[in-house]
Amino acid sequence: MTEGTGAPPRLDADRLLDDPRTRIIVCCGSGGVGKTTTAAALGLRAAERGRHVVVLTVDPARRLAQSMGLSSLDNTPRPVPLPDAPGGGALHAMMLDMKRTFDEIVEAHADPDRAEQILANPFYQSLSSSFAGTQEYMAMEKLGQLRRTDQWDLIVVDTPPSRSALDFLDAPQRLSRFLDGRLIKLLTAPTRASGRAYLKVVNAGFGVFTGIVTKIIGAQVLRDVQTFVAAFDTMFGGFRERAEDTYRLLQTPGTAFVVVATPEPDALREASYFVERLSEDRMPLAGLILNRVHRSPAARLSAARSLAAAEALLPAGAENAQSAGANGGGVPLAEGTKYPLAVAALRLHAERMQLIAAERRLAQRFTAAHPGVPVARVTAQPEDVHDLAALRVIGEALSHD
């Protein structure tokens, strides 16, 4: 089989996992491509190869969470029993609880009275549970916390289900831009400015503005925002500093980003953007994981030959009678042949081979744009991946393509 001269280098997951210098692996990618699955599979494999690992998952499918012993969000790493892990090898897993993580930051950085005031504030409550980007920011915050405890020699991080993989990297800035932004400044002008400065602000017309805003969003909400930001102001520096620290941590050689994508145009386009962004930000990329790749056990039988064989089994004149069939679309049932199953199987095979060819072209396009990026392929499994045995199969595929 000709792979062409432009075959990418292979991403060797075992080498990455076995290297003691690898301290953090971040699994990124667009929505639904297999980030959580990959993070869990890499963590499990690393633990079973002797490393002391924690996996930080975000929103795992329920059955996958259960298989790792996680029944509810509790924001604490729990041990996953692994009887076959060699000495020193251990796996802990946790699910990110973004609200709890936010609350803990407030509790750790404000005095108890002020913390209570913030936590009870309705504006804080909606910010901490629903602001776009909070989940990404909190994943990064949690990563920083886990790293500071120095309890694990490898941290594998899953990233939140966002449309764009870039959201993870943009979140800290977005959150601080929001808290620092013009809207918040305007809304909180009366509490920030005092005395003559306040009078000036009022004279400049902000009183009128606040009045209008009060009418629109309600006096209570405005007061909530104002007290929240006033109380939060003291913690501001800390927030930003920690986000910057974690961002810098992501730039160190101990970190490895793996970009996960399915062999589909949108997912690979996102992966391309992400790879470019990592290089702009000087963040270390380990490679691309091409997940849910299709294969065929009879790859030597081409689509064209398979279709020709199917036609040969049809009665003369029926070659073009490919009506949609009565089987609800997909491969049409062959009519008038003595070998309907064989014809259907050959046509299915041809479809599969065409899909494989299309996936290969997309992968080649990615590699042509990013020739140095190592790639590992993981075959699409017949079922969802929701137990340790299935995760082991993925881990194996990542290491021995």
Ligand SMILES: Nc1ncnc2c1ncn2[C@@H]1O[C@H](COP(=O)(O)OP(=O)(O)OP(=O)(O)O)[C@@H](O)[C@H]1O
């Ligand atoms: N190689 C594979 N073969 C078959 N199914 C897979 C494979 N990889 C992942 N899946 C399944 O695809 C679904 C999505 O995977 P996963 O939850 O890991 O994606 P994700 O990128 O984390 O999604 P989200 O962006 O929603 O967080 C899951 O049901 C998972 O079991």
Ligand SMILES: [Mg+2]
């Ligand atoms: Mg996920």
